[in-house]
Amino acid sequence: MRVYCNACGSKGKISGSPRFSGDISKHYCDCLNVECGHRWVATLAYSHTLRKPTTSVDQRLLERLSQLPKDSQVRLIEQLEAMQPGPDHHQVIAPQLSLLHHTA
Structure with missing residues (x-):
């Protein structure tokens, strides 16, 4: 998964992803632009299924x-x-x- 810094628009990297619950995780992110240095937390949540698995x-x-x-x-x-x-x-x-x- 790619993340982008909302401060400067540069690519970021996820430095940690503790699971918040079964369908929600928090991602601790760092901007890869050394001049920016922004750190942030992004939340990823399961929304819905687009295609069900064909078989178990x-x-x-x-x-x-x-x-x-x-x-x-x-x-x-x-x-x-x-x-x-x-x-x-x-x-x-x-x-x-x-x-x-x-x-x-």
Whole structure:
């Protein structure tokens, strides 16, 4: 992101950006014109979405997995099940496995 000094119009640099909240950040800026030396704080806020993401990470991952051969899918599912702690891990993995079998 480029910032410009509102005192002299020269380029500035952001020297720090602590997050104010989830959608707002403050940027501490320094003018790069040594003769000016202006320092200021600029606020950047999220406004709105212009285009929504096409797919979620989970959807993209399932699409990629469905393109794998069945034996590779089964091997990956088994590896995921081995990583899941506790007795309820089949509740997480089993639905994903059925999705893969229906899409491939």
